Amino acid sequence: MFANLQVQARIEVIVLRFLKYLASPTPSICDLSLVCRTTSNTNLRQGCFGDVSSIFLSYLTYNRSFMKSNMGKAFVRVWKVLELCFQILAHGKQATQREVFYKLLCDSPKYFTSQVQVNCAIQDVVALVQCSRHSLGIMASSRGAIAGRLVIHEPNGDAVDCTVLGPTGHIINGNLNLLQQWVFETDSRYIILVEKDAIFQRLVEDRIYNYIPSILITAKGYPDLASRFLLHRLSRSFPNLRIVALVDWNPSGLAIVCTYKFGSIAMGLEASKYVCDVKWLGLRSNDLQLVPENARLKFKPRDHQLAQSLLSSKMLQNQSKYKEELLHMVEVGCRVEIEALYVHGYDFLGPHVARKIVQNDYI
Numbered sequence: 001m002f003a004n005l006q007v008q009a010r011i012e013v014i015v016l017r018f019l020k021y022l023a024s025p026t027p028s029i030c031d032l033s034l035v036c037r038t039t040s041n042t043n044l045r046q047g048c049f050g051d052v053s054s055i056f057l058s059y060l061t062y063n064r065s066f067m068k069s070n071m072g073k074a075f076v077r078v079w080k081v082l083e084l085c086f087q088i089l090a091h092g093k094q095a096t097q098r099e100v101f102y103k104l105l106c107d108s109p110k111y112f113t114s115q116v117q118v119n120c121a122i123q124d125v126v127a128l129v130q131c132s133r134h135s136l137g138i139m140a141s142s143r144g145a146i147a148g149r150l151v152i153h154e155p156n157g158d159a160v161d162c163t164v165l166g167p168t169g170h171i172i173n174g175n176l177n178l179l180q181q182w183v184f185e186t187d188s189r190y191i192i193l194v195e196k197d198a199i200f201q202r203l204v205e206d207r208i209y210n211y212i213p214s215i216l217i218t219a220k221g222y223p224d225l226a227s228r229f230l231l232h233r234l235s236r237s238f239p240n241l242r243i244v245a246l247v248d249w250n251p252s253g254l255a256i257v258c259t260y261k262f263g264s265i266a267m268g269l270e271a272s273k274y275v276c277d278v279k280w281l282g283l284r285s286n287d288l289q290l291v292p293e294n295a296r297l298k299f300k301p302r303d304h305q306l307a308q309s310l311l312s313s314k315m316l317q318n319q320s321k322y323k324e325e326l327l328h329m330v331e332v333g334c335r336v337e338i339e340a341l342y343v344h345g346y347d348f349l350g351p352h353v354a355r356k357i358v359q360n361d362y363i
Contacts, residue, residue, distance in 0.1 A: 004089045007136060010129050011086050032078060032128060073111050077121040078128065080108050085125060088137035094175065096141050097122065097133075132273070133225070134176045144219040144227035145169035145200065148192075148209040153183040163209065167201035169216070174226045182230075184237055190214040190357060191234060193278065195221065195247040195256055199338050199349070206350035212357055215241075223259045225274075231260065232274035243276055244362050246353060249283035250335030251306035254326060262315045279362035281353070283336055285328050286361070290352075295340040299333045321363040 084103060088095055095103070097119060104112040112118060126133055134140075147169035152160040155178065162170050173179060192214050194200040200218035208214065215234065219227035235243060245260060247253030260278040288296075307330050310316060316323050329335065341349050356362065 004092065004137075007129065007131055008086060008089050010131070011082055014082070014128060032075065032124070074117075074121070074124075077111050077117060078124045080104060080111060081118070081121040081125050082128070085136040085138070094137050094139045096139055096174065098141065100138060139176065140174040140225035140229070142171055142174040142226065143221075143224045144172035144217060144230070145197070146172055146215065146217050146230065147200070147204045148215040149186055149188045149213055150215045151185040153185070154178075155181045162215070163207075167205040169200065169204060169218075172217075172226050172230050176226065176229050179226065179230055179233065182233070184234065186215060186238060186241075188213045188215045188238075188241060191231065191241050191243045192216045192281070192353070192357075193231070193243065193245040193247075193260060194218040195245075195253060196338065199246065202346070203350055203353065206347070208350045208354060212354045214357075222256060223264075228260065228274040231276055235276045243278045244281035244357060245278050246281050246338065247283070248335065248337045249285070249287065249325075250329065250337075251303050251310060251326065253283070254280070254310060254322065255306060258310070258313075258315050258322075280322065280325075281356055281362040283338060283341075284325055284363070287341075288336060290344065291336050291340045292343060295343060296332075296334040296336050299329070299335060303335060304330070325363075 081100070081104070084100060098115070100122070101112070101115050101118040104118060122133060122136075122138060125136060129136065145168060147162050147165060147167075150162040152162065152170065154160065160170055188209070190212060192203070192208075192212075194203065194216060195218070197218055197220040200216060200220075203216055209216065217227060217231060231243070235241065243260075245257045247256050257278060257280050260276060263273070263275050307326055310326055311323065316326070338349070341352060
């Protein structure tokens, strides 16, 4: 992570370069050359010597041009976000992407009408300045939670025992600087990533970590940056911890596993940061025998689209077992949610998960 002054200096250089073009004998507005954030521009970096594989953006670039009618506003958005980031850093503050959106919506309503536009402009700035969102003063939103056999020593001297917090667990702070300062103690052997908050709370309430020494983490859906950052820190602090993921048996569940395991193109140049060696615990096809037919849900168009996207991605090119699971989903045309296992009673899930872990039933 870069210091504030370093990032501010980089922004100043970019602005001065832009002004130099404007002040030249033949004034012009220079284009912004940015790395393409598309699946066609991705490659898979194979892990070796214990490292994990990760996706990364390749060499293809595109230009943001003020002179093209369909790019004029997008070009201005980059400079507006750049200006705001400089102000945030100058004041020593941080802001979430949502806060950035509302600030820009109020100050520049002509150019910003949606969160998507802001997120895209932020990634453009990340590519332009060559640093992380966090280094620009933009922090992750707090969404995830953690529980289990872990003691967190916070910078203020507080020690948080994650076994006594109740089913909601301990909130994962969105400030990565603060998360970087957390010091951990654990006697766990596993980290269990749980897709859904309700399932996370059920497993914590059942105290699964008492019979499988484990830490539980949920991002309450698609992995957010803070949850991935914390997971990465734990995996580096305790490299012998096995990380397993419990998700729905559908393309979205597999996409969540792949995000933890390989990274996310949506993060642009930060795509491969915070990847971990995650194993897919369940739900998988061998769990379907436990689920009655009437508890299986039909595929939606979105499921088919995501399945095809995953099948054509470079992430799964060497993951034959993942491909088999995905092809099975497509073949039967159904998806199964974790909650379907409650047909066997609310006390079934915890022992079932523990049994799969003990039997090394993950891929």
